[in-house]
Amino acid sequence: MTLSEYVSSRWDELTQAAGQHALVVALSILMATLIGVGVGVLTYRRPRLAGLATAATAGFLTIPSFALLGLLIPFLGLGWGPTLVALVMYSLLPIVRNTIVGLRAVDPAVVEAGRGMGMSAARVMARVQLPLAWPVILAGIRVSTQMIIGIAAIAAYVAGPGLGNQIFDGLARLGSVNALNAALAGTLGVVVLALAFDLFYLVVRLLTTPRGLRA
Amino acid sequence: MPDDISDGVRIELDGLTKRYPGQEVPAVDNVTMAIPAGELVVFVGPSGCGKTTTMKMINRLIEPTSGSIRIGGEDVLGMPPDQLRRRIGYVIQQIGLFPHLTVAQNVALVPKLLGWPKAKVTARVDELLNLVGLDPAQFAGRHPRRLSGGQQQRVGVARALAADPPVMLMDEPFGATDPITRERLQNEFLRLQRELRKTIIFVTHDFEEALRLGDRIAVFRERSRIAQYDTPARILADPADDYVASFIGGDSTLKRLALISVGDLAADPAAEVDGLPRVSATATLREALDVMVSHSTQQVACDGGVLTYAAICAAAEPAREREEVPGAR
Numbered sequence: 446m447t448l449s450e451y452v453s454s455r456w457d458e459l460t461q462a463a464g465q466h467a468l469v470v471a472l473s474i475l476m477a478t479l480i481g482v483g484v485g486v487l488t489y490r491r492p493r494l495a496g497l498a499t500a501a502t503a504g505f506l507t508i509p510s511f512a513l514l515g516l517l518i519p520f521l522g523l524g525w526g527p528t529l530v531a532l533v534m535y536s537l538l539p540i541v542r543n544t545i546v547g548l549r550a551v552d553p554a555v556v557e558a559g560r561g562m563g564m565s566a567a568r569v570m571a572r573v574q575l576p577l578a579w580p581v582i583l584a585g586i587r588v589s590t591q592m593i594i595g596i597a598a599i600a601a602y603v604a605g606p607g608l609g610n611q612i613f614d615g616l617a618r619l620g621s622v623n624a625l626n627a628a629l630a631g632t633l634g635v636v637v638l639a640l641a642f643d644l645f646y647l648v649v650r651l652l653t654t655p656r657g658l659r660a
Numbered sequence: 661m662p663d664d665i666s667d668g669v670r671i672e673l674d675g676l677t678k679r680y681p682g683q684e685v686p687a688v689d690n691v692t693m694a695i696p697a698g699e700l701v702v703f704v705g706p707s708g709c710g711k712t713t714t715m716k717m718i719n720r721l722i723e724p725t726s727g728s729i730r731i732g733g734e735d736v737l738g739m740p741p742d743q744l745r746r747r748i749g750y751v752i753q754q755i756g757l758f759p760h761l762t763v764a765q766n767v768a769l770v771p772k773l774l775g776w777p778k779a780k781v782t783a784r785v786d787e788l789l790n791l792v793g794l795d796p797a798q799f800a801g802r803h804p805r806r807l808s809g810g811q812q813q814r815v816g817v818a819r820a821l822a823a824d825p826p827v828m829l830m831d832e833p834f835g836a837t838d839p840i841t842r843e844r845l846q847n848e849f850l851r852l853q854r855e856l857r858k859t860i861i862f863v864t865h866d867f868e869e870a871l872r873l874g875d876r877i878a879v880f881r882e883r884s885r886i887a888q889y890d891t892p893a894r895i896l897a898d899p900a901d902d903y904v905a906s907f908i909g910g911d912s913t914l915k916r917l918a919l920i921s922v923g924d925l926a927a928d929p930a931a932e933v934d935g936l937p938r939v940s941a942t943a944t945l946r947e948a949l950d951v952m953v954s955h956s957t958q959q960v961a962c963d964g965g966v967l968t969y970a971a972i973c974a975a976a977e978p979a980r981e982r983e984e985v986p987g988a989r
């Protein structure tokens with residue numbers, strides 16, 4: 446069987462795995478964005494806390510993915526739980542760092558003008574600072590996504606969802622029928638997903654960058 | 661401060677002091693002054709003397725260490741800061757327009773915060789843009805990035821005026837413009853203020869600007885200590901000390917003449933105007949003098965008749981008395 450014959454014969458199974466892969470990545474990024482932007486908002490004005498947040502999230506990234514997933518099993522069991530937690534941890538650094546960088550780059554005069562006009566601090570953050578920092582934050586989110594799409598494949602190790610199962614399956618029985626096809630199809634799927642996400646971010650960036658900020 | 665009063669209200673600073681943490685001397689030291697309702701008071705003083713700090717204590721962007729502030733008789737320090745600030749127009753030196761919002765959205769911000777109905781906000785934005793000389797059809801939908809510096813400053817002023825606040829704080833609002841644009845903005849602003857009669861505190865480094873705009877000028881020393889607080893004419897005629905005199909520079913008589921317009925003097929209606937250069941009634945005596953010198957004449961024609969060099973000299977008299985040139989005529 447050629448690769449393309451394999452793909453068409455297993456189309457349903459592959460698309461379902463790809464769908465789950467995309468879902469687990471999207472959910473992780475969503476949670477990481479909420480947490481990461483929150484951490485950034487709370488720390489960007491306090492250099493020591495900001496440094497701590499960056500160091501901690503950078504620390505997460507140095508943990509080998511097999512180790513992290515394995516270590517989570519005693520607490521979260523198998524499947525989606527450890528997968529989500531690990532992916533969120535891996536995606537935090539770029540989001541936290543870019544939120545801090547983006548908020549610090551907002552012209553203080555604009556913030557002072559907002560406060561001086563009688564906007565509350567929270568309102569200035571929501572209506573002025575975050576929209577102005579958004580292009581930088583979005584760039585961080587995009588980097589995180591690219592990073593964890595690959596890592597998500599390893600979640601098959603803890604029986605997590607996604608294309609990793611194809612790859613692991615194939616690699617485990619290399620030499621037998623369709624083993625190579627399975628591994629290749631899974632890998633190819635990850636690459637295609639990565640491209641699809643990137644395209645998605647391109648569109649999001651175009652739609653969400655305030656017109657006044659575009660060059 | 662009631663909502664619906666748009667005419668100016670009196671501002672009183674009493675023993676106002678700000679000591680920044682970790683600094684030995686206060687940035688603002690025991691300032692007491694009153695700004696009469698509807699007047700434009702200009703703060704001038706060297707860089708770092710505490711002008712901005714004094715101003716920002718009034719809208720509580722900076723909390724005073726001690727002292728009190730009353731606006732229209734009400735104690736400012738007892739009000740919720742956000743509510744207070746919505747009734748004080750604030751123009752910051754760096755303009756600070758929101759780059760992600762259009763000109764119209766920038767101007768509409770405070771009225772929206774105050775919950776004005778949409779139609780009223782839209783009408784107000786158009787009115788204000790016209791007021792500052794920006795055609796709404798052309799500028800309302802633009803983003804700040806696509807405006808010149810002078811246009812941005814006008815939007816900044818329009819934004820501060822939006823909710824018709826009785827008090828305006830303006831920190832070097834025309835600082836970032838070339839002299840020609842600056843003069844035009846100043847003139848437009850003077851015209852506006854004659855109509856609106858708000859209570860305005862205006863910070864500048866430019867003494868000429870202070871003379872041109874101020875009903876009164878407060879000359880500050882270090883730590884916001886007031887060296888002199890008086891009308892432009894009296895500061896020019898009678899500077900309190902050498903420090904104040906140094907702000908005026910060497911041409912105080914000419915500066916005084918710039919404060920008086922040709923229409924303020926009685927011209928000689930009987931005299932012959934034929935062949936004389938003309939000046940308008942709104943021109944200043946300084947400009948009239950300039951015309952005389954450039955035409956090598958001692959007379960100019962104006963609406964009421966003929967204005968003479970002697971009349972200009974007489975108008976400058978209070979200042980001339982102080983000059984140590986005995987017998988000079």
Ligand SMILES: Nc1ncnc2c1ncn2[C@@H]1O[C@H](COP(=O)(O)OP(=O)(O)OP(=O)(O)O)[C@@H](O)[C@H]1O
Pocket residue numbers: 680681683687705706707708709710711712713714
């Ligand atoms: N946040 C701050 N923390 C500590 N010191 C400050 C702070 N802001 C201002 N100062 C100090 O207080 C003094 C007065 O500053 P302020 O900004 O009021 O001066 P200014 O008269 O507005 O000067 P300029 O004309 O240059 O704008 C200065 O010596 C300044 O260094």
Ligand SMILES: [Mg+2]
Pocket residue numbers: 711712713831
């Ligand atoms: Mg200042």
